[in-house]
Amino acid sequence: MERRPRVLVIEDDDVFRELEIRYLERRGYELLGAATGEAGLALFRAEPIDVILCDLRLPGMDGLDVLAAVAESAPETPVIVVSGASALDDAIQALKRGAWDFVTKPMESLSLLDRAVQTVLERAELLRQNREYRERLETLNRELERALNQLRADAEAGRRLQQKLLPDDGLRVGEWTLSRRLWPSTYLSGDFVDYFTIDERHVGLYIADVAGHGAASAILTVMLKILVRQYQDAHDREGDETILLPHRTLARLDSDLRQLDLQSHVATIFGVLDLKTRQLALAGGGHYPYPIVCSGGKWRSEPCPGRPLALFDDSRYYTQTLTLNPGDAVLLASDGVLEVIDGDSLDAKVDVLGRTFAAAGADLGALAEALGLGPDGAAVLPDDAALLLLAEGVA
Template identity: 30%
Template sequence: MKAPSDLIFFLGDKEPSIQGASNSLQLLIAQSTALQNIEAIRARCQDPLLQPLLVSADQLAIESDSQREYLKALAAEFLVIILLGPDQSHRVAEYFRLGVADVAFPHSSDKELAAILERVDSLADSRDQKRLYRRELEKTNQNLQESLHLLKQDQMAGLEVQKSLMPESPLKFGDYEISHSITPSLYLSGDFVGYNFVLGRYLLFYFADVSGHGSSSAFVTVLLRFMIGRVIRKHQVQKDYAALAQAPEGLVESINSQLLATGLGKHLTIVAGSLDTETRKLRYVIGAQQPAPILISDGQARFLPGKGKPAGIFEGATWVVEEVALPESFALVLLSDGVFDLLSDKEIVDKEKTLLKYLRTSSESLDKLKDALFIGDIEDPQDDISVLLLTRGM
């Protein structure tokens, strides 16, 4: 705190009454700088939070609401010490409630004045610390806002990259139509789908859900797109019908080893499949994906069999390829586990039953399927919600 000679004494419109003041108080007042009005004080005061302002209670009445509000504002700006008269001791609490730093009486002794200045000094230190903390907080908030702005820009750019890697939807080939929808919980999604018709006969598709959320999970979806795309291009260029007839054999094993090699600590659940459009033979692998693929035909819905570990956790893991003959007219639905959040049932078994009930009559198109699951009504989902629909003759 400033030395007593640096105290500011606010005179006001008339000379303050200091009759009966002790020698110590008289000396304190004499050493103070006297200024006529608050504007002059602001002009002279180097730091209002640290330089005390000594004010006579006679010059600063608190009889009305406006007067009390004025003192409250003044006390918030300055370290106000009120000089009370001998008959004003009953107003001490009221002045403190209005925020003054301290009060002094004309008969205050040297020891009492020293204690007052010590308390004011402590309050000045406290205000200075709060001001420093506020500045640091404002700077931190500014840096945080700038970082969030950059992150949002990065995520929006990442979203455009993800969109560019998504397949055309819907995609038609003869009597078959495949389409998808992804509703991300953040800008970027950890869900990813891919599908394309190869060599005029095989429909290859995959449906993956990467662990976690945000940029790191989205990066794995991009990596997954290139890993699988490289395998498909190789079969196309070599016209390897034999390998396509056995697809997706070995695919998840390859993804598993490459994910482990990245060291990202990410894993994914996946359904990868291959449909021979001439024989309607579907071969697929399930890697811990829930819910399981749903087949709808003749008004009935059922989960396809199969299970397996997630990819990216266990070295040397293998996955069993399931095989099923599809009917002439069918819908095959793949859903990410985010869809469970849309169902009111508590147990997973009950949620799965509800899914079958909803989808058995609402899977002719992607729009009807989304309406049945209320996906279109969700603005901020807790988890990514993804759908892939493959139909024939529906």
Template identity: 35%
Template sequence: MTSPTHVSSPIQKTSEQVSATRGERHGLLLIDADEPSRQQVHNALVRLGFTVTLVENGVEAIGRFSPDKHGLVVTDLHLPDMGGLEVLRKVKHLSPDTPVVVLAANSDVDDVVQALRLGASDYLLTPIADESVIDHAVKRVIEARDLAAENREYREQLEQRNRELHDHIELLQRDHQAGRQLQQHLLPRTPYEYPAGIKAAYRLLPSLYLSGDFIDYGLFGERFVAFYLVDVSGHGVSSALVTALIKHSIMHLLRERPLFSQLNTIDQDIIEILEMINSELMATRLDKHASMFVGVVDSRARQLHYAVAGQVPVPALVTREGAHWLAGKGRPLGLFQQGDWEVRHCSLPTSWRLVACSDGVLELLPGNLLQKEEALLQKIDHSRGDLDTLCAALKVDTAESFPDDITILTLRQDEQ
């Protein structure tokens, strides 16, 4: 938000600036039936730089009063046709912000108190022996008036900027909500069951409206189920746009040629995907990198082909013997021209669970990295790789916010 222009306090102005301000802020209405008093006050006000409108009674005063012409009203409390208090009431009704100074005799203490209660800014006791009293009183009133006007202007500017900020935030929220709906549309169905009883499911919970995490899976032929989990650095819109780029690039590659269709090319296909995404991120110069896990389950041979590209934590495999981390490591995508990715193989038993998490899950656990990974593996083991049970153990479904995007992907195959 642009900070408001600084306005110096009227109290800090010089007498010349005050005089100039008075000239700019309209004239003055003087109401006094007493000729000597009226002339004395009039002369003093003229010397102070005011254009003075002189009237002798309240009816004429109310008829001639104009907030646009009169920035200050000075009225005697004793007028021939109506009381000064009534004039004060009418002026305040017509223009609540116009300051009023009342002229009163020493015996009019009660009327002075009443005038102040009705909104008078100050009072002068007559007869006035020293005209400097007029000068000081008017200066105080004018400075207070100008300060109040500047405060109102500042408040109006602030309220306007707040309205503009509110409108801008609403627009951003609508854009983010639209982006979130689009990102959700790009994600696969969950849960989903493939032939041979392979079931895939996930939770993807962004720390903001949009997530820098993304997952996808699909069946290729009747034998291979391919999947990936990608975690783009950062949060929010920029990271979410990169996930959309990755999704688009993979889909474009799949349209160009049939990936994951033959056993003897599975490993090559996995590496080709990693190399393509790495090249895309290097070429975009978005200052974004990503960690990724790509896997292919051969349902016929019961074997997992996979590669790790900077993914922390690595996925865990859950069997009857318990849960353990898969072996493997490799450079993140988008940081180096050449990668060191390696496709590994893992035999799968008749019943198994695979759990892959983004690093945001580790932020939910206490301790250092090793302690976090150990605690996560224990929770995966205790949950037996079940998505709902694991999410309940990590309390991800009940948390109101997250320090990082949270993604948990599970694949499973039960003995048939």
């Protein structure tokens, strides 16, 4: 059961202190009271306290001394000072020293206390979330630095690391099979594909094309994997729905990558398959070619526009939903695949890719052979290339 917010009232006027305590208890808070600053600090050090309401004029240790002690040991704990109308200068001084808010007495209504407590609790929660978010980013930076050092020290180790991050080829989830191929143009690839079960009903998948080649681009693929894994963990632990909504996932990735300031950008398509409804939700982030759907031997390109990640400050992303029919297959390809296809224009190359995909069906190996790519890493290419296939009923 979630603990109620605990408020400590430090007030030497017994009648007013009891009035505050009874009112705030009726508002759903847990209350502790003290008549002196010394007694209040003793309670604060002995019990978890969420908010302190402290009179400025106290016998012995006054309210400013209490504020200083709390600010020094636990600056994240909100302190609301209570002062008489004649002591406004003291209240202003308290705000300068770290008080979160102040209220004056006598009060027209005790609801002022409730509003003040609610406001500082909301602010404290926001600060807590921001602190945890910064800590997560610092953790990610440390993980990235470890990955960077490993890649710099040993290119072979870097290649093995990147290969380990790839999902199993031919992953079977219910009636669906997910397959992938990856061909780096250098020892390390800036293209990346991933797919994973989110929960019993949903499967996530994405293809990413990082600007550039080699170690720098490969590092960013590691970063993507770590961030997406964090969103999965947030869903598992807290029920956070970000990972289930492609547009929110891309917006979150865009924000996190920009804060990391990695001096590169990413083109991507992120999708979530609902195993129950057969609906595939997709959001695009500057990636081309668009997803290709093969149905009944015919193919079509599904436009999935959007801005690349980590490039603009005001990007917005949108989810579109496809309902897949029995036997349908969906192909995601990086632009490096188009580089190996003859054609006078991008549209012409996509047409060749679509027709070749329709002819190969759900056989990713056959598609790779028909495109002249061969097994993973076998071809020498001008650009990194990647394929991700979602198909029904493939062993």
